[in-house]
Amino acid sequence: MNHDLTVHPLTDENLLPLISSNSKTLSKMDLIISEYRKWHPSNHNVYRGHTEAAWGCTITTDCQFAFSGSCDKTIRIWDVQTRVEIGKLEGHTDAINSLALYNNDKYLISASWDTSIKIWDWKLRTEVKTLGNHISAIYSMSITEDEKYLITGDANGGVKIWDLELGNLYKELSCEGSTVFGVCITNDKSAIITGDFSGNVREFDFHSGDSLSVTTGAGNIQCLTVTKNKKYIVFGTRTNIITVWNYDDKKEYYIFKSHTHWVRNVLLTNDDKYIISCSPDKSIRVFNIDKKKEELKINGSEGFVNTIQLSKNQEYLLSCASDNTMRIWKIGFPNRISKLIGHTGAVICMALTHNEEFLVTGSEDTSIRIWNLKKKQEVGILYGHSGTVNSLVLTSNSKIIISCSNDKKIIVWDFDTMLISYEWSEHNMEIHCVAISPNDKTIVAGDQDMKIIIYDLQSKNVIKILTGHTDTVFSLVFTNDSKSFISTSADGTLRIWNMDKIGEHERIEANSGMIDTISLSPNEKYLIAGDRNNKIYLWDWEEKRLIKTFHIHSDFVRCLRFSNNGAYFISASNDKSVRIWNLFEERQELTLHGHKFSVRCCLLTLNMKYAISGDYNNEIFISGDYNNEIFIWDLEKVNTLELADVRDSIESYLFLARTKMKTPIIQNCYKGVLSHLRINLAHIYAYLGYDKQLYEVLKLGTEIILDLDNNSPLHYALERRSQDCIDAILKYMTELSISNLEKFLNYAHALENEFHFLLENSSDQLEDFLDCIFYKVQDVTNFAIPKFTLPKLIYSSHCRIKPEDFVIESQEITADSKESPIEFRALPFPIYYIKGSSGSITLLESICNCPNQRILRTNFVKTFIRNKWDSLWYLILALTLIFWTNLALMIVLILYTQENYDHSIIISLSVAFLSINGFLWSYEMVQAFITGVNYFYDIWNIIDLGRISLCVTWVILRLTKTDDYNEFQIITWFMVLLNFFRGLTCFRAFDMTRYYTRLIIKATFDSISFLTIFFYSTLAFGVMYYATIFDGYTKFTIWKIPYELNMGNFNNTDNFTLEYMTFIIASIINVIIILNLLISILGDSFEAFQSEAEHIDCLEMAEFCKELETLMFWKRKYNEKRYMQRCQDVQLKDKKNWEGRLNAVFYMIQEIREDFNSRFMESKEIKMKILSKLEALDKRI
CATH class of the missing domain: 2.130.10.10 (YVTN repeat-like/Quinoprotein amine dehydrogenase)
Structure with a gap:
């Protein structure tokens, strides 16, 4: 596959800024991504100075100085960092096409088409020696790893071995007159391999010079090299291909056919995994030998790329081209071994x-x-x-x-x-x-x-x-x-x-x-x-x-x-x-x-x-x-954009290049970690908001892990508000829980820190994820005798289930004992569990505030909330009884006056009434103090404050025997209303009545719009009736008479009067039509409520638990985490409200149908526009 660097560059247009302009500091991840955005695989330095095409290049071991040879017959010396030419070597009379350094970089060797080899003291800018004997242009050159011998090949088929220590010819070989474009020596100095224009690959014994083998039919060879382990011979040809042969039998292993022009040069990385090649097609390409595929293509020059060279440490790649330039690419990092x-x-x-x-x-x-x-x-x-x-x-x-x-x-x-x-x-x-x-x-x-x-x-x-x-x-x-x-x-x-x-x-x-x-x-x-x-x-x-x-x-x-x-x-x-x-x-x-x-x-x-x-x-x-x-x-000195795994240096370059281009990553890099922060592809894509790439690499093996700042990919997705990435991670985790539970549990550990933030998210995948996260434990007993009535939940300090915490151990079981089928469920990471701790309250707030209320149906949330509820039950019951006691005292005080009851009893009841309301007032004030301004945003808190205030005012007025009866009556009426209304909510303390409490409230709110119209129509009929009769009625008739009409309270007359007409119209509209509409609305409300009943019930409990735990301020600092584990009877079937679920499905289908219709109409309109434009274009033609 051809992965060209010029296509599919990453863009950051869809990203939200993580840190605003007034932020004080950038995180480590911000700095890494900042560097990452600046980096591009095509970044390189250009060295200009030659007046004709550049053909040969090399670089010193410390990578401070580089050398280039050209058709302008000069060698130029460059300062790599400044890109300044610091020297020039002249002496050749034709193009210089090969360069090499030896003797600790003291001397530079150059080979030329003028048939000569020159040795230079490049620091002194002087020629040390010229090696002659070639009778034609030298086209290839190679130096042994110990830098003692030099091998050169010429246009006349001659191959010469030079002793660099003695400075003379050591041995001469022949390729029978065919131009030798490729020559190299094996790493163990046992053999010399040559490739010539006639397509022959020859193997010579290095020491004796004997020909060991000749293999024909290779094509017009332009360049050649051999792996260090003598496993492969690699050569490029003028037919645009790179061929890899097995070294031993000289049989074809693979052919790479990516180049569109001659292959001018091939190199191997130090680990023999990758081939780097260049061509007049202006490209530099990287091939993976084992995977048999092209890994990368770089647009290498504005002209033909004539040659390439790697620095010894493989940090830099040099190229020379016909545009008279040398270019240096940073492709690696300093060695950490x-x-x-x-x-x-x-x-x-x-x-x-x-x-x-x-x-x-x-x-x-x-x-x-x-x-x-x-x-x-x-x-x-x-x-x-x-x-x-x-x-x-x-x-x-x-x-x-x-x-x-x-x-x-x-x-x-x-x-x-x-x-x-x-x-x-x-x-x-x-x-x-x-x-x-x-x-x-x-x-x-x-x-x-x-x-x-x-x-x-x-x-x-x-x-x-x-x-x-x-x-x-x-x-x-x-x-x-x-x-x-x-x-x-x-x-x-x-x-x-x-x-x-x-x-x-x-x-x-x-x-x-x-x-x-x-x-x-x-x-x-x-x-x-x-x-x-x-x-x-x-x-x-x-x-x-x-x-x-x-x-x-x-x-x-x-x-x-x-x-x-x-x-x-x-x-x-x-x-x-x-x-x-x-x-x-x-x-x-x-x-x-x-x-x-x-x-x-x-x-x-x-x-x-x-x-x-x-x-x-x-x-x-x-x-x-x-x-x-x-x-x-x-393990410490890892560069910002370097793979923390110690690998061949080019793999970091390939890794980064592929992430930049959104192309497939090298297989063994899917699990690679980058930089000193040890982030991986999942972190990068989550930060950048690339949800499709994120999901793809997760499927291919990239792990969900914590970086060294203890942040998971989910952390960056949440922090960057990338909802698509959040969905991608949760979707992958849900699928993984089915295909590979062990890996799912490992990855879940990395999500521990973000769990409460996740619970506040609106993701559609959240419900399924939470169902998976409270997983069924596989490797424990399935039959046992429980110690407790099931289900039983504990918070354990052990990450794995200890059956002895739940069931009787085998040695204690008697012969007449009956085992029952059981199952265990657990969270893979610990959570805050102590009531009143800040961590526990945060979890409850996250659950209550989650936009996706479907999470309240999940096994984890229901179990967590039910456990909280059960542990707080006696406190909940006590508060409920206090509310109802307050209500009972109010009723007694209203029904019994001082005239018909003992005054001292009235005083005692009033004091008790005031005391309870004083306690309830303190309860509210503690909440207000702890929660701050947010307390006043809750309508129930406002009702409570109003109710308590009315109760206290009423008792005081009653005891002082106020003379303003009307004012007293109004206060009494509102006090009764608010107390009974608040008393209704106390039924949420009981499982059997909690459902109906919320249903009444929901039905009331659902009817508000309808009731507005009802009051409007009632007012209209009142005015109409008042307009027909002026005598004997007051202005209150406008409100009183319409309700009498609705209830049929109408004095009929023998005449067909306007009053009679008003009665008929009011009966039809208010009684028949509007009241039937009300019944329909309430029916719909009930059906919708049924589909939501389960999570509403859970929400009621969660909100009450949060309210109570908020009051336990003395436990705020007890933020201990433990593992939530549960033993229960085997669940044979899901006990859910099917009627409600079917209704929910029905509503979902309705929404999908409406959405489909709207999209269909849009596409139809677009189609008509396109057809009209085509017709207009056809007329023009």
């Missing part, structure tokens, strides 16, 4: 000193080496073992090193003197592991003889030999208190050994393969184990229960280590990878690429600044591998 080289055998084990100043490593070469980490230098070698050093540990003060080996010995070393202090030779077979107690008193070692031997470090005595394992003991780890240790073996068991009793305490069947490695978290809550089935097992070590199995490594897991804070752990594998894992989110955090052989050991520094690994290449990355190398990975 350091290597410690010294071991001559595989690096097997390693340990850091307590201050992290030194690293100690053990190897297959039988030596132990000490390295200064700051200086990256070897400072000492310890010889004493005669076999592979399999394991080593340091005392807590780093003064003593203890090592074990295949030579069956344990050696104690003095760190300062680097001398042997003591040796034990108690083992009969190879010793594979050693551990030291945190108190530095005891050493334990496990061997191939299935034994564990305990040594006293102070007395040097053997304390005891432990048996029990049935195969090789591979790993040992002590607990923090030094009272026990854990061992693991090829027998697939984990065993806990007690140091007080010096014996086996517990045996755990791991149900895994041969366990090679284990590590215990610093707080001893978790244990991780890696086996030869390529899996990592995460255990809850407090409960001795397997939590999760990771199966991402593709070969044996050889080493596991926790970070100092226990939040991360690192793994090393035979699959050549080192991976860093996030413990709490239970996911992979980073992948560190670079090892070429199996990785045997690894660790993390205390501050997570470095990861270290060792391999079988004798090098150390603070990981060790089978290439005897130790790698030190810098």
